Amino acid sequence: MTVEFNLNGRKVAAVGAPQSPLLWALRDELGMVGVKFGCGAGLCGACTVIVDGAQTRACQTSLADIAGKNIATIEGLSGPVFEAVVAGWTRAQAPQCGYCQPGFVTAATSVIAADQNATPESVLAQLTNICRCGTYDAIRDAVGLALETLRADARKAGGAK
Amino acid sequence: MSRAGTIARRTFLIAAGVVGGGMLVGAGVVATRLHRIDGFRLDAGPGETSFGAWLKLGSDGRVEVAVPHQDMGQGIYALAALLVANELGLSPDRVRPVQAPIHARFANPVMLLDGLPFENEGVLQRAAYWSFEKILRAVGIQATGGSTSTRNIAEPLRAAAAAMRDMLARAAAAHFATTVERLKFVDGAVLAPDGKRATFAELADAAAKLPPRDIALAPLAPDGLIGKGAPRADVAPKARGQAAYAIDVREKGQLYAAILHAPRLGAKLKSARLPGEAPSVRGLVEGADYVAVVAESYAIAAAALDRLQLAWDETNALAVSTKDVFAACRAALDRGADYRKRWVQETKGDVRNAAGAQITAVYSAPFLAHMTMEPINATALVTDIGAKVWAGTQSPQLAQMAAAAAAGVDTAKVEIVTPYLGGGFGRRADVGFVAKAVEIARKFKGVPVQTIWSRAQDMRDDVLRPAALADLSATLDANGLPATLVYRVATPSIVDQFVARVMPRAVGGLMADRTALDGALRSFYGVPNVSLEHFAVDTGVPVGFWRSVGFSLNCFFLESFVDELAAAAKAKPLDYRTRLLAVSDNSRAAKRAWRVLETMARFDVAEPLEAPREGGRVGRGFALTEPFHSFVGMTADVEVTGSDIRVRRVHAVVDCGLAIDPQNVIAQVRGGVNFGLSAALHGRIDFENGAIVQQNFDSYPLVTLADAPRIAVDIVNSGADIGGVGEIGVPAVAPAVANAVFAATGQRLRAMPFQLART
Ligand code: FES
Ligand code: FES
Numbered sequence: 026m027t028v029e030f031n032l033n034g035r036k037v038a039a040v041g042a043p044q045s046p047l048l049w050a051l052r053d054e055l056g057m058v059g060v061k062f063g064c065g066a067g068l069c070g071a072c073t074v075i076v077d078g079a080q081t082r083a084c085q086t087s088l089a090d091i092a093g094k095n096i097a098t099i100e101g102l103s104g105p106v107f108e109a110v111v112a113g114w115t116r117a118q119a120p121q122c123g124y125c126q127p128g129f130v131t132a133a134t135s136v137i138a139a140d141q142n143a144t145p146e147s148v149l150a151q152l153t154n155i156c157r158c159g160t161y162d163a164i165r166d167a168v169g170l171a172l173e174t175l176r177a178d179a180r181k182a183g184g185a186k
Numbered sequence: 187m188s189r190a191g192t193i194a195r196r197t198f199l200i201a202a203g204v205v206g207g208g209m210l211v212g213a214g215v216v217a218t219r220l221h222r223i224d225g226f227r228l229d230a231g232p233g234e235t236s237f238g239a240w241l242k243l244g245s246d247g248r249v250e251v252a253v254p255h256q257d258m259g260q261g262i263y264a265l266a267a268l269l270v271a272n273e274l275g276l277s278p279d280r281v282r283p284v285q286a287p288i289h290a291r292f293a294n295p296v297m298l299l300d301g302l303p304f305e306n307e308g309v310l311q312r313a314a315y316w317s318f319e320k321i322l323r324a325v326g327i328q329a330t331g332g333s334t335s336t337r338n339i340a341e342p343l344r345a346a347a348a349a350m351r352d353m354l355a356r357a358a359a360a361h362f363a364t365t366v367e368r369l370k371f372v373d374g375a376v377l378a379p380d381g382k383r384a385t386f387a388e389l390a391d392a393a394a395k396l397p398p399r400d401i402a403l404a405p406l407a408p409d410g411l412i413g414k415g416a417p418r419a420d421v422a423p424k425a426r427g428q429a430a431y432a433i434d435v436r437e438k439g440q441l442y443a444a445i446l447h448a449p450r451l452g453a454k455l456k457s458a459r460l461p462g463e464a465p466s467v468r469g470l471v472e473g474a475d476y477v478a479v480v481a482e483s484y485a486i487a488a489a490a491l492d493r494l495q496l497a498w499d500e501t502n503a504l505a506v507s508t509k510d511v512f513a514a515c516r517a518a519l520d521r522g523a524d525y526r527k528r529w530v531q532e533t534k535g536d537v538r539n540a541a542g543a544q545i546t547a548v549y550s551a552p553f554l555a556h557m558t559m560e561p562i563n564a565t566a567l568v569t570d571i572g573a574k575v576w577a578g579t580q581s582p583q584l585a586q587m588a589a590a591a592a593a594g595v596d597t598a599k600v601e602i603v604t605p606y607l608g609g610g611f612g613r614r615a616d617v618g619f620v621a622k623a624v625e626i627a628r629k630f631k632g633v634p635v636q637t638i639w640s641r642a643q644d645m646r647d648d649v650l651r652p653a654a655l656a657d658l659s660a661t662l663d664a665n666g667l668p669a670t671l672v673y674r675v676a677t678p679s680i681v682d683q684f685v686a687r688v689m690p691r692a693v694g695g696l697m698a699d700r701t702a703l704d705g706a707l708r709s710f711y712g713v714p715n716v717s718l719e720h721f722a723v724d725t726g727v728p729v730g731f732w733r734s735v736g737f738s739l740n741c742f743f744l745e746s747f748v749d750e751l752a753a754a755a756k757a758k759p760l761d762y763r764t765r766l767l768a769v770s771d772n773s774r775a776a777k778r779a780w781r782v783l784e785t786m787a788r789f790d791v792a793e794p795l796e797a798p799r800e801g802g803r804v805g806r807g808f809a810l811t812e813p814f815h816s817f818v819g820m821t822a823d824v825e826v827t828g829s830d831i832r833v834r835r836v837h838a839v840v841d842c843g844l845a846i847d848p849q850n851v852i853a854q855v856r857g858g859v860n861f862g863l864s865a866a867l868h869g870r871i872d873f874e875n876g877a878i879v880q881q882n883f884d885s886y887p888l889v890t891l892a893d894a895p896r897i898a899v900d901i902v903n904s905g906a907d908i909g910g911v912g913e914i915g916v917p918a919v920a921p922a923v924a925n926a927v928f929a930a931t932g933q934r935l936r937a938m939p940f941q942l943a944r945t
Contacts, residue, residue: 041485049485053442058434059427061608063559064641068883071559099427114425118417118849121857122259123424124559124608130425152891155883157559157609158259159860161894163853 028088032057033101043089048072051083051098059099059127063155070154073128073135074098080135080151099127105178106138106171113171114164121158128154133168137175145169226289228252235390237353238398239292240346241270243390244282247374249274249350251343253283254292254328255335256580257420258610259857260912261850262335264418266343268847272411273347275371279419285604288583292328294338328583331615331731333814333910336846340406340908348401350393357393358384406844406908413903415847420606431608432578435565437634441468443626444487445478445637446494447646450876451504451726456497464490471626478626484638504726504876508653511725511873512550515655515676518721527679527722529698535715540661540670545754547658549743551938552870554651555886556732560608561644564623565636572599573624574634578607580615584688588617592624611861612731616649618687642881649687649730650871652678652702654739658747660713666755667765671713673706675740676721678729687728704736705917706744710779710812712769727873733861734913737813738920742866742938745809745921749928759808759925760787778841778904779810782819785839785900786810795823796834802827804834805930809921814910816842817902818855820918822895824926829942833863833895833923838915843908845901851911852899858915859897864888866920868939 029038032055039050046065051057051074060083063071067085074083075097110133120126129152136151137143148168156164230236233245244250251270257263263283271278286292355366358376361384362369370377375385406412423429448455458470458477466486471478477494481487518525564577566589573593579585582602590597607614619639627635639647654677660668679699702720732738752762763783770776786808798804802825810819819839825832838855845851868887872879880886924935933942 041483042489045485045489049483049488053483053485056436058430058436061559062433062561062638064883066641066882066884069559111422111425115417115422118421118853120259120421120424121261121853122559122607122609123420123429124431124606126424127427130427149891155559155888155890157557157611157861157888159857159889159894160853161860161889161891162856162897164891 026088028092030091030093031095033097039088041088044087046084047074047086047088047091047096048083050088057098057100061124061127063125063128068155069125069128070132071125071128073131073154075131075135078135078139080132099131102131102134106175107134109171109174109178110134110137110167112174113167113169116170117163117167119160119163119167121160125154125156125158129156129164133171137171143172145172148172228287235394237350237394238346240343241350243386247280247385247387249276249281249386251281251283252286252292254286254294254339255330256578256582256604256607256610256614258330258578258580258607258614260335260854261418261847262330263420264416265336265847265850266339267419268411268416269340269343270347271416272409273344274351276374278411278416280374288328288586288602294329294334328581329615330580330610331612333913335912337815337908337910340846341403344403344406345401348403349398352399352401353393353396354386354389356396357389360392361389406846407905408844408903412846413844413848415849418850430605431560432565432576432605433560433563433608433636433638435576435605435634435636437565437567440565440634440636441480441482441630442484442487443471443478443480443623443635443637444484444491445476445622445626445639445643446491446496447476447643448498448503450498450500451506451728451873452876453503454499454501456499459495460490460493461495462493469629470494471629473622473625476622478637480626480630480635484636488640506725506727506873506876508552508872508874511553511653511727512655514723514725515653515721518676518723519655519657519674525721529702529720529722530717531698531700531703531720532716532718534713535670537670537672537715537717539715542661542663542669543754544659544661545751547747547750547934547936549656549658549746549936551654551739551742552872553653553727553729554732554865554869555645555648555871555880556609556611556613557645557883557886557888558607558609558611558613561641562613562619562639562647563637564620565634566593566624566627567634568593568595568624568628568631570631571595572601573627574601574603575620575624576603576605577620577623578610578614579604579617579620580607580610580612581617585617585620587688588621589624592621593628611733612735613648616684616687616730618649619647641883645871645880645882645886646878649683649728651732651735651738652680652729656739656743658743660747660751662751662755665765666757667769668713668751670715672717672719673703673744674719674721675702675706675743676723677702677739678724678727679722680729680731680735682722682724683729684731701731701736703740705740705811705813710770710772710775711748711763711766712771712776713766733858734813734916737811737913737917738862738865741809741811741813741917742920742924745811745918746924746934746936749807749921749925750934753928760790763808763810775812778817778906779812781902781904782817782839782841783810785902786819786821786837789821789837789839789900793837798825803930805926805928807922807925807927807929809918809925811918813914813917815907816840816909816911816914818914818918820859820922822919822922822926824923824930826927826930826942829944831867831923831927831940831942832893833867836895836897836919836922837900838897838918839900839902840914841902841904841906841909842911842914843906844903846908848901851901854911855899855915856897858913859919860889860894862916862919863895863923865916866923866938866940870939
């Protein structure tokens with residue numbers, strides 16, 4: 026079957042069996058290799074994408090599930106939240122091998138964007154991804170830095186009014 | 187076989203001999219090639235200028251450095267840029283690390299030198315060490331592992347950069363009609379005393395024509411960027427999902443393969459058939475012990491794999507189960523001196539002169555998987571005359587040999603591309619996966635084929651951290667210190683198996699495997715009578731190198747046992763270790779260890795154990811280790827509730843000689859602690875009737891954000907020769923946690939993964 030959906034703001038079509046995982050359509054057909062394969066079983070979060078605003082594991086999402094939906098992958102993320110998250114990740118020098126990191130960054134972006142009052146604890150509690158290199162302390166720092174940046178930006182914007 | 191292949195194989199034989207501490211054969215034959223090595227220069231493309239083997243000036247004005255090591259997260263690319271930038275007075279982002287070609291110039295002798303059966307101490311040993319290094323630099327294997335990358339390339343890179351700086355300076359001196367001493371290097375340009383400047387690019391042509399001179403290097407010491415570090419250039423692209431791994435290779439017309447191995451080890455494929463229609467499937471490849479489906483997308487290949495009708499020939503299948511492995515280890519240990527593959531790797535004094543109280547304990551650890559985040563995969567394009575392979579390999583040179591054999595082409599006609607590795611941990615030192623990917627692609631000549639191992643297949647085809655069983659026994663003297671230590675460990679030999687995999691016709695079992703006693707062997711504690719014995723047990727289960735491998739076993743066994751001795755002597759764990767250092771006969775090691783211990787003791791006073799929560803009991807444990815020429819002390823605070831162990835905080839003290847980039851040292855040690863903690867708390871690979879039991883992260887859990895402790899790292903710069911960093915965080919955490927659990931509950935944990943009896 027052919028499934029149409031919005032990918033990073035553009036209408037696209039993917040061809041495949043209805044039960045086929047979104048992960049491979051994104052990686053093999055649509056060129057979104059920033060979405061990583063780690064376990065294929067919903068356990069690691071390497072394949073995290075954002076579906077209609079919510080962090081979602083692409084390996085556990087079938088093509089049939091996403092018809093007409095809005096999918097964002099790391100390649101299509103932009104805006105102040107994403108930039109603050111990347112800046113936090115960079116300042117904390119979080120990635121080591123880096124393979125798990127797009128999944129973490131995507132998940133953190135979706136969680137922070139969805140919650141005006143996000144705290145480091147509330148964000149971290151929703152990051153259930155696995156990092157084999159063990160960068161968890163740096164990720165904790167990165168989330169804190171990202172939230173600080175966003176808060177400082179908000180204050181500046183408030184002051185400018 | 188081609189000449190290059192012959193040389194490479196012979197080299198490997200030598201290398202393997204050195205690793206195993208065996209006889210070095212044939213060194214004279216290859217030593218004659220030494221003189222040809224230094225003439226090697228990097229090729230310069232249009233607009234580029236080559237400055238020898240390691241450096242060139244790119245057409246964009248950046249300095250390009252050839253890095254013969256793969257970056258698997260340990261940050262060796264950034265470190266290479268840092269060292270070169272520091273010599274040339276550049277900011278590190280003006281230096282671009284690139285994959286070095288496969289060439290003897292880039293061999294890693296350090297990894298093999300670490301396997302020598304003696305230390306680099308004493309006149310004769312130093313002379314032997316020096317000549318081995320010369321030979322291995324010329325003919326050794328290009329590989330990344332054993333926490334050696336920095337130790338291997340720091341000096342050659344600094345020397346190359348210093349020589350390039352000297353050539354640029356002489357060219358500039360001629361250009362400005364002044365002397366070299368009066369010039370300044372400022373961010374990619376050379377400044378004359380009168381303020382006139384010439385960029386590297388402007389000077390490059392003239393500079394490259396000058397004969398390079400040997401520049402005496404000051405010893406590596408904190409200076410400029412050294413000891414301070416710089417942000418890593420790979421971090422932002424990795425966070426943005428822009429870093430490319432082997433699994434991200436997308437070549438024109440590429441096909442995808444899904445692979446499935448026989449469920450039982452040792453079984454062979456009899457037949458495979460795909461029933462029904464499969465329009466997008468391009469074919470099946472039948473390997474010796476696997477089958478692969480090749481299709482236009484991985485999803486199609488993987489779905490077809492599930493539908494295959496398969497028959498396996500189980501004539502030679504293993505029937506091994508986990509309990510058989512430990513039974514074989516037990517039998518070997520009980521056999522004692524009569525056991526055929528028993529290697530006594532160190533003896534001191536006479537352990538039979540034991541008097542006084544005897545303390546014995548049995549320790550064990552299971553097989554472990556690597557679980558690199560990027561599952562095993564490789565892409566290969568095979569033609570009639572050559573092959574190109576994209577693979578996250580730690581051993582590009584062995585990968586080249588394996589690919590050549592699998593493709594049936596000359597070694598020199600195989601190009602190996604190594605993108606970023608999504609984790610290595612020793613798994614990617616083995617090259618069997620490269621051979622299989624090439625075998626599969628060979629059936630589709632002219633078409634690139636990417637073969638991906640599912641997570642279950644990645645685990646099924648893994649070369650595991652060996653399981654081990656150890657008998658430790660000691661007698662205490664009147665002061666409560668050990669008079670004798672008999673340390674006997676039964677575990678498979680990795681070196682035997684590794685050699686056999688690379689050279690199927692080689693005779694195995696000829697040499698000791700030093701890694702089997704790593705962590706037990708280089709003890710800085712003063713024990714007058716010692717025997718360290720390895721019983722090599724073969725269970726048929728494939729084993730390989732694993733982040734810190736032998737240290738991950740022996741540091742747990744030894745440092746937990748030392749805690750047991752302290753308890754028997756009614757001494758505090760830190761005090762007891764201080765006393766053991768005081769009677770050491772290796773004063774250099776003891777001094778470094780003592781500084782680490784002193785820092786641990788200060789932390790112990792300054793940061794007391796926090797009170798338990800409702801219903802919990804807390805404890806603090808310590809461990810002191812010497813992995814990869816570095817010293818690491820660790821303190822772990824645990825909270826035990828029922829049978830649940832929670833590690834709340836870890837404090838590591840690290841002496842790696844000099845921390846060139848402290849932030850990266852901290853990151854590596856923290857990562858190592860989490861790696862070791864996953865093993866201590868959760869990790870086990872089991873077998874039932876020759877088939878692996880665990881399949882994915884649900885049955886092989888790793889530490890996550892929710893349960894990873896806060897890890898603080900204190901760096902002690904002792905000024906000793908630089909030691910390894912990438913693996914050193916792993917070994918100490920298991921004993922520190924086990925000792926903390928003892929402090930909290932009085933229960934000794936002698937088997938990994940830890941399981942606490944409910945109290
Ligand atoms: S690959 Fe989807 S959760 Fe692991
Ligand atoms: S950075 Fe390597 S798995 Fe997370």
